[in-house]
Amino acid sequence: xxxxxxxxxxxxxxxxxxxxxxxxxxxxxxxxxxxxxxxxxxxxxxxxxxxxxxxxxxxxxxxxxxxxxxxxxxxxxxxxxxxxxxxxxxxxxxxxxxxxxxxxxxxxxxxxxxxxxxxxxxxxxxxxxxxxxxxxxxxxxxxxxxxxxxxxxxxxxxxxxxxxxxxxxxxxxxxxxxxxxxxxxxxxxxxxxxxxxxxxxxxxxxxxxxxxxxxxxxxxxxxxxxxxxxxxxxxxxxxxxxxxxxxxxxxxxxxxxxxxxxxxxxxxxxxxxxxxxxxxxxxxxxxxxxxxxxxxxxxxxxxxxxxxxxxxxxxxxxxxxxxxxxxxxxxxxxxxxxxxxxxxxxxxxxxxxxxxxxxxxxxxxxxxxxxxxxxxxxxxxxxxxxxxxxxxxxxxxxxxxxxxxx
Amino acid sequence: xxxxxxxxxxxxxxxxxxxxxxxxxxxxxxxxxxxxxxxxxxxxxxxxxxxxxxxxxxxxxxxxxxxxxxxxxxxxxxxxxxxxxxxxxxxxxxxxxxxxxxxxxxxxxxxxxxxxxxxxxxxxxxxxxxxxxxxxxxxxxxxxxxxxxxxxxxxxxxxxxxxxxxxxxxxxxxxxxxxxxxxxxxxxxxxxxxxxxxxxxxxxxxxxxxxxxxxxxxxxxxxxxxxxxxxxxxxxxxxxxxxxxxxxxxxxxxxxxxxxxxxxxxxxxxxxxxxxxxxxxxxxxxxxxxxxxxxxxxxxxxxxxxxxxxxxxxxxxxxxxxxxxxxxxxxxxxxxxxxxxxxxxxxxxxxxxxxxxxxxxxxxxxxxxxxxxxxxxxxxxxxxxxxxxxxxxxxxxxxxxxxxxx
Numbered sequence: 043x044x045x046x047x048x049x050x051x052x053x054x055x056x057x058x059x060x061x062x063x064x065x066x067x068x069x070x071x072x073x074x075x076x077x078x079x080x081x082x083x084x085x086x087x088x089x090x091x092x093x094x095x096x097x098x099x100x101x102x103x104x105x106x107x108x109x110x111x112x113x114x115x116x117x118x119x120x121x122x123x124x125x126x127x128x129x130x131x132x133x134x135x136x137x138x139x140x141x142x143x144x145x146x147x148x149x150x151x152x153x154x155x156x157x158x159x160x161x162x163x164x165x166x167x168x169x170x171x172x173x174x175x176x177x178x179x180x181x182x183x184x185x186x187x188x189x190x191x192x193x194x195x196x197x198x199x200x201x202x203x204x205x206x207x208x209x210x211x212x213x214x215x216x217x218x219x220x221x222x223x224x225x226x227x228x229x230x231x232x233x234x235x236x237x238x239x240x241x242x243x244x245x246x247x248x249x250x251x252x253x254x255x256x257x258x259x260x261x262x263x264x265x266x267x268x269x270x271x272x273x274x275x276x277x278x279x280x281x282x283x284x285x286x287x288x289x290x291x292x293x294x295x296x297x298x299x300x301x302x303x304x305x306x307x308x309x310x311x312x313x314x315x316x317x318x319x320x321x322x323x324x325x326x327x328x329x330x331x332x333x334x335x336x337x338x339x340x341x342x343x344x345x346x347x348x349x350x351x352x353x354x355x356x357x358x359x360x361x362x363x364x365x366x367x368x369x370x371x372x373x374x375x376x377x378x379x380x381x382x383x384x385x386x387x388x389x390x391x392x393x394x395x396x397x398x399x400x401x402x403x404x405x406x407x408x409x410x411x412x413x414x415x416x417x418x419x420x421x422x423x424x425x426x427x428x429x430x431x432x433x434x435x436x437x438x439x440x441x442x443x444x445x446x447x448x
Numbered sequence: 449x450x451x452x453x454x455x456x457x458x459x460x461x462x463x464x465x466x467x468x469x470x471x472x473x474x475x476x477x478x479x480x481x482x483x484x485x486x487x488x489x490x491x492x493x494x495x496x497x498x499x500x501x502x503x504x505x506x507x508x509x510x511x512x513x514x515x516x517x518x519x520x521x522x523x524x525x526x527x528x529x530x531x532x533x534x535x536x537x538x539x540x541x542x543x544x545x546x547x548x549x550x551x552x553x554x555x556x557x558x559x560x561x562x563x564x565x566x567x568x569x570x571x572x573x574x575x576x577x578x579x580x581x582x583x584x585x586x587x588x589x590x591x592x593x594x595x596x597x598x599x600x601x602x603x604x605x606x607x608x609x610x611x612x613x614x615x616x617x618x619x620x621x622x623x624x625x626x627x628x629x630x631x632x633x634x635x636x637x638x639x640x641x642x643x644x645x646x647x648x649x650x651x652x653x654x655x656x657x658x659x660x661x662x663x664x665x666x667x668x669x670x671x672x673x674x675x676x677x678x679x680x681x682x683x684x685x686x687x688x689x690x691x692x693x694x695x696x697x698x699x700x701x702x703x704x705x706x707x708x709x710x711x712x713x714x715x716x717x718x719x720x721x722x723x724x725x726x727x728x729x730x731x732x733x734x735x736x737x738x739x740x741x742x743x744x745x746x747x748x749x750x751x752x753x754x755x756x757x758x759x760x761x762x763x764x765x766x767x768x769x770x771x772x773x774x775x776x777x778x779x780x781x782x783x784x785x786x787x788x789x790x791x792x793x794x795x796x797x798x799x800x801x802x803x804x805x806x807x808x809x810x811x812x813x814x815x816x817x818x819x820x821x822x823x824x825x826x827x828x829x830x831x832x833x834x835x836x837x838x839x840x841x842x843x844x845x846x847x848x849x850x851x852x853x854x
Contacts, residue, residue: 116653116752117779139661161606172604174613175581188828197778198578198749199806200567200617201813201824202851203833207580207613211606231663247522255545257637343604346522372603373523403604411607418607422594426840427609433839434832445608 045079045092045101051336052089052409059101068102068218069187076100077439080214082156083127085148087339088408090160090213094443104155107220113138114195118226119178121193124155124219131224140226143170147320155219161211163404165262165319168371170227172404173210178225180206182217185435193223208430213406214441216434230288233261235312236296238303240265241280243349246370249283249299258295259288263371264319270365270378273325274318283370284319322367326378335382339410342394343374343403352397359389374403391417407445415446451485451498451507455733457742458495458815465507474508474624475593482506483845486620488562489533491554493745494814496566496619500849510561513626519544520601524632525584527599530561530625537630546632549576553726561625567617569810571668571725574777576633578810579616584631586612588623591841599629614836619812620847622840636694639667641718642702644709646671647686649755652776655689655705664701665694669777670725676771676784679731680724689776690725728773732784744785744792745816748800749809752779758803765795780809797823813851821852 046053057076062068071078077099081091093099107125114120118140122131128142129149135142144157146164156162158180162173170176179192182205192199192206209217240246243265250263264284271278287295296305307315330337344352349370356364360379368375379386391401395417402411402418415424424446431438431446438447452459463482468474477484483505487497499505513531520526524546528537534548535555541548550563552570562568564586568579576582585598588611598605598612615623646652649671656669670690677684693701702711713721736743750758755776762770766785774781785792797807801823808817808824821830830852837844837852844853 114752116657161610163604163606167604171581174610175577184828184832188831189826190829190832191826192829194804195751196749196804196806196809198569198573198775198780198809199824200569200808200810201806201817201821202617202829203622203836204567204580204613204617205829205832207610207616208836210613211608211610216609228660228663251522254634257634343602345601346520369604374604398600398602400602400605400607402606403602404606406606407608415607418605420595420597422590423596423598423611424608425594426590426596426611429839430609430614430836433835 047086047089047092048084049087049336052092054093056093056101057098059103061103061106063106065181065183065189065220068183068220071100071102072183072185072187072218072439074100077442078102078218079441080104080159080218082125082153082159083148083151085152086156086160086408087341087405088402088410090406090408090441090444094409097442102218104153107155109221110134113140113226117195117197119195119223120226121195121221121223122154123221124153126154128152128154128157135226136229141229142224143176143227144173147323154222158210158222159212159214159219160406163369163374165264165369167369168263169259169261174207176224177206177210178223180209180219181221182209182219184217185437185440190217193221195223211406213408213445215431215445216440230259230261233286233288234296234305235284235286235307235315236299236303236305237315238283238285238299239278239280240283243281243353243370246281246283247346250285250371252298253285253287253295256295256298260371261288262286263369265367265370266319266322267366269362270322270325270367273329284315319367326365326380330380333380333382335380338379338381338386340377340379340390341374341403341405342377342399342401343372344394344397344399346373348397348399349373352393352399355393356390359393360386387414409444412445453492453495453498454490455493455742458498460499462499462507463504465509467509467512469512471589471595471626474589474626477506477508478589478591478593478624478845480506483848484508484624485847486510486565486624488531488559488565489554489557491558492562492566492814493747493811494808494816496812496814496847496850500815503848508624510559513561515627516540519546519632523601523603525601525629526632527601527627527629528560529627530559532560534558534560534563541632542635547635548630549582549633550579553729560628564616564628565618565620565625566812569775569780571670571775573775574669575665575667580613582630583612583616584629586615586625587627588615588625590623591843591846596623599627601629617812619814619851621837621851622846636665636667639692639694640702640711641690641692641713641721642705642709642711643721644689644691644705645684645686646689649687649759649776652687652689653752656691656777658704659691659693659701662701662704666777667694668692669775671773671776672725672728673772675768676728676731676773679735690721725773732771732786736786739786739788741786741788744787746783746785746796747809747811748783748805748807749778749780750800750803750805754803754805755779758799758805761799762796765799766792793820815850818851
C-alpha cells in the first residue's frame with residue numbers, strides 16, 4: 043500500500059497497515075519480522091511517520107488505542123490511550139474541571155501518542171512546558187515485545203532511569219507508545235488577550251518581560267511578521283505580538299502593555315485573532331500552491347539575544363520569500379519559505395547553527411531534518427543516542443530511516 | 449582513604465579522592481582505569497555516593513565545579529556548575545527577581561549536580577514538579593570521556609533523545625554531571641500558610657482539593673503525624689497539615705480551610721512551623737540514637753486513594769515505632785522506623801508494592817533500596833535500564849554497585 047504524509051511531501055510503499063487494539067497486538071506486529079513505522083494522526087511536519095527505508099515495512103496505526111480513564115481529581119492525572127486525539131484529551135480534562143497543558147493547531151487530528159513521541163510544543167509552552175513536562179509516565183512496547191509501564195499514576199517514582207523521558211521525543215525509534223499518564227492543571231482564571239504592534243523581536247521580548255514582572259500568569263506570547271499579515275491583506279510594519287495572561291490582566295499584566303496595544307477584546311475578537319495565528323501554516327501552504335510549489339518549513343530556536351540578528355540575516359538571504367511567526371518567549375520561530383526555484387535548507391539551517399540554535403525546536407527530526415542533525419548535536423551526543431538505539435532496538439526494526447539512521 | 453556517608457550507615461575504602469575543576473579533569477578521572485563514584489554534597493539518604501564495589505574506586509568530588517552564570521532575565525534561565533550548593537542557586541535566582549522550583553532541608557550542603565543526578569523532590573514539587581522539570585539541559589562527561597552538552601540555553605530543542613532527561617535521576621551511573629541549565633520561575637506573590645488538624649490523609653487531601661478548586665496557587669501541602677509531634681512534646685490526634693498558597697490566600701485559597709485552621713500567621717510563626725516540618729529527619733535521628741540504633745528510613749509513594757489504608761497497615765505492623773510525614777499532595781510519605789531489634793525493609797516495602805506504590809519516591813535507589821527495585825519496576829523495565837547502562841558505560845566504571853548493578 044502507498045503511505046503518504048498529509049503535506050504530500052513524503053510517500054513510500056508499506057507491506058500493509060495494522061491497527062492494533064491492545065498492547066498484545068502491538069507486540070504481535072513487532073514480532074512480524076518486518077520493520078515497523080508508527081503513525082498517530084498523521085499531522086507531523088518532518089515526515090517521521092512514513093517508511094524511510096528500503097526494508098519491507100509495516101505501518102502501525104495507533105488510532106484504535108482509544109481507552110481513556112477518568113480524571114483523578116486528587117492527583118489531577120488521567121491515563122489516555124495513544125490513539126486519542128489531543129482535542130479529546132483537552133475536552134475530557136475540561137469536563138472534569140482541569141486543563142491539559144498542550145495546545146496546537148492540529149489538535150483535532152494529532153493523537154496524544156504522537157504528541158508524546160515527538161515531545162510536541164505549541165502555544166502554551168511558555169506556561170506549562172513542552173509535552174515531556176506533562177507526562178507522568180508512558181506505557182510502551184519495546185522492540186523485543188516487552189512492555190514498560192511508567193503510566194501507573196505515581197506522581198513521584200525515583201526507581202531508576204526515566205524510560206518515559208527517553209521515549210518522549212524519540213519519534214517512534216525506541217518503542218511504540220501505547221498509553222500515557224498525563225498531569226493536568228487547574229484552568230487559568232479569566233484569560234485575556236492583548237495585541238501589540240512591535241518593531242522588533244527584542245521589543246516583543248521587552249513587552250513580555252514587563253508583563254512578567256507584574257507577576258501576572260503569562261499564558262501565551264506569539265508573534266506574526268508583516269509578510270504573513272500581508273497575505274491577509276493587512277499592511278503593517280514590524281511584528282504583531284499576541285500576549286495572553288490569566289486573571290483579567292487589565293489591572294496588572296496587560297496594564298504593562300504600551301499605549302498602542304489593543305486590550306479588553308471580547309470572546310469573538312479573541313477567537314478571530316487566534317484564528318489568524320493558527321491559520322498561518324495553511325495560509326503559507328496556499329501561497330506556495332499559487333506559486334506552484336510547496337512550502338519549505340523550518341522550526342528553529344535561537345538564544346533570545348540572537349533572535350533579531352538571525353531574522354535580519356535570513357531576510358537578507360531570502361527577502362520576501364520568507365514568512366516568520368512563532369513562540370517568541372521560547373525563542374522559537376517558524377519560518378515558511380516559498381521559492382519554486384530552489385531549496386534553502388543548507389543556508390537557513392547553517393544560519394541557525396551559527397546563532398547557536400536548534401534546527402528543530404518542536405517538530406522533531408523525522409526524515410526532513412535528518413541531514414542537519416549534526417548542526418545542532420555534537421558527534422558525542424549523536425554517538426550516545428546511537429548507542430541507546432542499538433541497545434533498545436538491536437534489530438533496528440523501529441522507524442528505520444527516521445531521526446538517527448544513516 | 450575511608451569514605452563515609454553523612455548518616456554513618458555506609459562506609460567504604462576508596463583509592464583516593466579527586467576534586468576536578470573542569471570538564472577535562474573529570475574526563476581525566478574517568479580515564480584513570482579505576483571505577484569512579486561521584487559525590488556532591490554528601491546529603492543523600494540511600495548510600496549512592498559511597499563506593500559499593502570491591503573494585504578499586506576513585507571518589508570524584510564535584511564541589512569545585514562552582515561556576516555560576518548570570519540569570520538571563522528574558523528566558524528565566526541560569527547555568528550552574530554541578531558543585532554549587534542548592535541554597536546558593538536559590539539565592540542567586542532570588543537576587544535576580546526569580547525563584548528556583550526546588551527546595552529541601554539539605555539546601556545548604558546538597559549540590560545542584562547531586563539534586564539533578566537524583567532527580568530530587570522536596571516541598572515545592574506540588575507547584576513546580578521534581579528536578580527533572582526544572583532542568584533545561586545537562587552538561588555531562590560520559591564513561592568514555594566524551595562530553596554531552598544540552599545546557600546551551602535553548603528552551604526548545606527537539607533534536608533527538610533527551611540525554612538530560614535520562615541523566616537526571618540516573619544516580620551517577622550513566623555520566624558525571626558537570627553543569628546544568630535551569631529554568632526559573634517568577635516568585636509567588638505573598639505566600640501564606642495555614643495549619644490544619646486533620647483526622648486522616650484522606651481528610652488532608654479533601655482540604656487540598658478544596659483549596660485548589662478556588663483556583664489558588666498551591667505552593668506546598670505537607671503532613672506530620674502525631675507520633676512525630678509527640679517527639680516535640682505535643683499531644684495531638686491524627687495529623688497536622690501545613691498548606692501554603694500564593695497571593696495572600698485569606699480571601700480565596702485559605703478561605704476554603706475548615707474553621708479550626710490557623711491562618712494569618714506572621715513571618716516568625718511561619719518560619720517556626722516550617723522548622724518543625726524540616727526538623728523531622730534530625731528529630732527521628734536523635735530518637736533513634738537515644739534508643740541505641742539508627743533510623744530505618746523509607747521514602748515511598750502510593751496512589752492517593754491508597755494512602756490511609758497503607759498507613760493503617762503499617763501502624764498495625766509497627767505500632768509507635770514508626771513516624772510518618774511528607775508531601776501528601778504528591779502521595780509521597782517519609783517513614784522513620786526506630787527499632788533496635790530488627791530491620792523492617794521487607795515488610796514495609798512489600799506493603800508499598802501491594803498498594804501499587806514506589807519503594808523510592810524521591811530519594812533514589814542507591815545501595816539501600818537496590819534489593820527492592822524489583823518490587824516497583826518490572827523485569828522488562830530493569831532489563832531496558834541495564835541495556836542502556838551497558839550501552840553508555842560498557843566497562844561499568846560509573847558508580848558500580850549503585851542502582852542497577854548486581
